[in-house]
Amino acid sequence: MIDYGKMLSKTVCDIKPSGIRRFFDMLSEMDDVISLTVGQPDFVTPWHIREAAIESLEKGKTYYTSNAGTSELREEISKYMKRRFNLEYCGKNEIIVTVGGSEAIDVCMRAILEPGDEVILPVPSFVCYGPIAEMIGAKVVKIDTKLENSFKLTADELRSAITDKTKLLILPFPNNPTGAILTEDELKEISEVLKDTNIAVLSDEIYAELTYGRKHVSIANIEGMRERTIIASGFSKAYAMTGWRLGYLCGPEPLIKEMLKIHQYAIMCAPTASQFAAIEAMRNGDEDVEMMRNEYNRRRTFVLNGLRKIGIECFEPEGAFYIYPNIAPFGLSSDEFAERLLYEHKCAIVPGTAFGDSGEGFARISYAYSMKHLAQALERIELFVKSLKNR
Amino acid sequence: MDKILQLLEEDATLTAEQISVMLSKEVGDIKKAINKYEKDGVILGYKTLIDWDKTDREYVSAIIEVKVMPQRDRGFDHIAEKIYNHPEVKSLYLMSSGGFDFALIIEGKTMREVAYFVAQKLAPIESITSTATHFVLRKYKDKGVIYGSCEIDERGNLLI
Numbered sequence: 085m086i087d088y089g090k091m092l093s094k095t096v097c098d099i100k101p102s103g104i105r106r107f108f109d110m111l112s113e114m115d116d117v118i119s120l121t122v123g124q125p126d127f128v129t130p131w132h133i134r135e136a137a138i139e140s141l142e143k144g145k146t147y148y149t150s151n152a153g154t155s156e157l158r159e160e161i162s163k164y165m166k167r168r169f170n171l172e173y174c175g176k177n178e179i180i181v182t183v184g185g186s187e188a189i190d191v192c193m194r195a196i197l198e199p200g201d202e203v204i205l206p207v208p209s210f211v212c213y214g215p216i217a218e219m220i221g222a223k224v225v226k227i228d229t230k231l232e233n234s235f236k237l238t239a240d241e242l243r244s245a246i247t248d249k250t251k252l253l254i255l256p257f258p259n260n261p262t263g264a265i266l267t268e269d270e271l272k273e274i275s276e277v278l279k280d281t282n283i284a285v286l287s288d289e290i291y292a293e294l295t296y297g298r299k300h301v302s303i304a305n306i307e308g309m310r311e312r313t314i315i316a317s318g319f320s321k322a323y324a325m326t327g328w329r330l331g332y333l334c335g336p337e338p339l340i341k342e343m344l345k346i347h348q349y350a351i352m353c354a355p356t357a358s359q360f361a362a363i364e365a366m367r368n369g370d371e372d373v374e375m376m377r378n379e380y381n382r383r384r385t386f387v388l389n390g391l392r393k394i395g396i397e398c399f400e401p402e403g404a405f406y407i408y409p410n411i412a413p414f415g416l417s418s419d420e421f422a423e424r425l426l427y428e429h430k431c432a433i434v435p436g437t438a439f440g441d442s443g444e445g446f447a448r449i450s451y452a453y454s455m456k457h458l459a460q461a462l463e464r465i466e467l468f469v470k471s472l473k474n475r
Numbered sequence: 476m477d478k479i480l481q482l483l484e485e486d487a488t489l490t491a492e493q494i495s496v497m498l499s500k501e502v503g504d505i506k507k508a509i510n511k512y513e514k515d516g517v518i519l520g521y522k523t524l525i526d527w528d529k530t531d532r533e534y535v536s537a538i539i540e541v542k543v544m545p546q547r548d549r550g551f552d553h554i555a556e557k558i559y560n561h562p563e564v565k566s567l568y569l570m571s572s573g574g575f576d577f578a579l580i581i582e583g584k585t586m587r588e589v590a591y592f593v594a595q596k597l598a599p600i601e602s603i604t605s606t607a608t609h610f611v612l613r614k615y616k617d618k619g620v621i622y623g624s625c626e627i628d629e630r631g632n633l634l635i
Contacts, residue, residue: 104634111632119628123635126628211634260635326630382482386497393496438634455486459493 099215104438107422111432118461119432120449123260125324125405127379129361130372133323136364137357149356151348153181153332157359160366161332169292171304171315173334180340180347181354181362185290185318185331187347190216192286192314192333193252195343197222201251206237208408208439208446209256210288225250228442231399231410235264239273246277252284255303258291261439261448262408263401268301275306284339285313290331291404293322293373296381298402304334311336314343321404322373323365328358380405383451383458390462391449394469405452408436412445414472422447428471431464479508480517487521526622528614533584536565536614539593540575540607551576554602563592575607586610 089097111117128134152158158175165171173179182188189212197203199221205213206227217224225245229235242253255274257266266274278285285303292300304313318331333343365372387407391398397410411421418435426432434450436443451458482494491509495502512518527534543554551569558579559567566580583589593608614622 102634108632108634119632121632122628122630123633124630126630382497385499386493389496389499434634455489455493455497 095219095221099218102211102438104434107419107426107432107435107438110423111426114426114430117426117430117432118457118464120451120453120458120461121432121434122450122452123406124326124452125321125376126452126454127324127376129323129325129328130365130369132368133325133361133365133372137328137361140357140360145356145360147356149181149353149359151353152179152344153354154356154359154363157181157363157366160363161334164366165315165334169300169302169305171302171310171334174337177337178334178340180333180344181359182316182318182331182333182347183351183354184320184329185288185316186212187351188316188318188331188333189213189286189288191343191346191350192316192335193217193222194220194346195339196252196284196286198251200249202247202249203252203254204242204245204250205254206256206259208235208259208261208436208443209254210260211439213254213256214440222251223249226440226442229259229262229264234399235259235262235408236266236270237274238270239277242274242277246281246283250281250283252286253278254286254288256288258289258295258300258403260291260404261406261434261436261443261446262399263404263406264399265295265298265300265403266303267298268305271301271303271306271309275303275309278312279308283312285309287313287315289315289317290321292317294377294380294405295403296377296384296401300403314339319362319365322376323362323369324372324376325358325361325365328355328361330354330358330362380451383453383455386455387449387451387458387462390458391465394462394466395473396465396469405450407449407451408446409449410445411447414469416472418444418447425465425468429464429468431461431468433465479505480512483509483518483521524618524620526614528623534582535584535586535589536580536582536611537589538609538611539579539581539597540572540609541577541579541597541603542575542605543577543602544604545576546602554600557600558597561592561596563589563596575605 158179161179162173162175165173193216197220201222202225203217203222204225206229214224227241227245229237287303289302304310304315314333314335316333319325388398388400391409398407401407418437422433422435434448436446478498479494482489491502491505495505545551546553555567558564563581563583564579565582568578570578581589593606598606
């Protein structure tokens, strides 16, 4: 008999499977559930972008591109970063086109971290950073961001988490699941802590286009930070292109050069048709992004006000497309709250614990749904909350 | 306040309560604004988009080009009125085309019914010099909505 335990890498086997899988399995077995769990846009990729990919296929552009992506696309990304965020990256040697923002994160972490190194991670945040660090053998030092700080990372918290083993700070803002952002002033304070160190920053800016009320500022915009910052971003959220699997890394040449090796051997290059679509997105997609941002903002206001009216305490998210309500006052754990809402009222939300222990007492609500869908969901949540209060 | 109009143009079933929540405004103010729009004729009505092909009802529509001889002093408006007063006429446009003057959309149960309307009611109108009827074979999209498709949420439920 084969002993698979001996066959497989212990490091990989030790990674805990996500608890949310069970919840999603329950969800998929039920009918007529109104779900607010999906973390991707409900828009279809704009037609002119899809058309660009179709045209590339019609013309037989089915080859590998260069490892870092077509020079045309890297040039467009360079122009886009300048136009939208006033950041300068050279298309030739400071940009890699990746398979989604996810690969960008993986490549960046693998290029920087070694076994025993420490990586600082503000939580709650997207679920991939911890397991990637574990696979490398690096230690994750979590910082619990707090409701009273609007789920922002503070300079003091960062300072006290740094040791002589710290190699990397992950900066996942605008944040999934909280919707928190960091302003220029807050980034400056964080920069003060970092400036005399050798700590690199992985700034995950996948939601940079989806901020409401104020424009996104990157830590790379802060004086002295560009040379230590790697930006991971992509097309999924801004252009509703999740299935195209296309992202990018921007950073200083000495770092990008090494990251390119990992990308080269693991991936070769990002899908060619997706790259042609992405060129069109960056050239002619600003209006689409604007339209979707406005629509998300309308929904954000609707759900936020709706939840508050029902009597659920909510921090006002300024970015991404999630609301992260505080459900602790109802006296149920996050998992209980989510499971009972699902079973008793057929409405699905993600328990905060899916994003780590710090998510206890919270839940994530995605508003990447039609207004009608959101209105129905709010009605169900209201019924549930009333039933809890009446007990 | 034209945000209200944008929202209602997208979805006429939105209630004043829902709109007030979306726009962070008082319900009373939204109701007042909608009333004013209705009174001023900015909002003219609320209708439902129906795909009649999915029902048992017989349904046919046609686009008709109409050429007219404008009347002295009364221009096109008087003729337009004579055309649009027929309830079969669902839309009527004055066009800048060289070939014809009005385009109208009419709906009926059968092609025969539409043909009867053109021959017996439209063509005899004074000043109309000719008509050309184009029957619609299939409606793909109307008012921004694609016909024949159903919306199914196929997005993968991953923890993103």
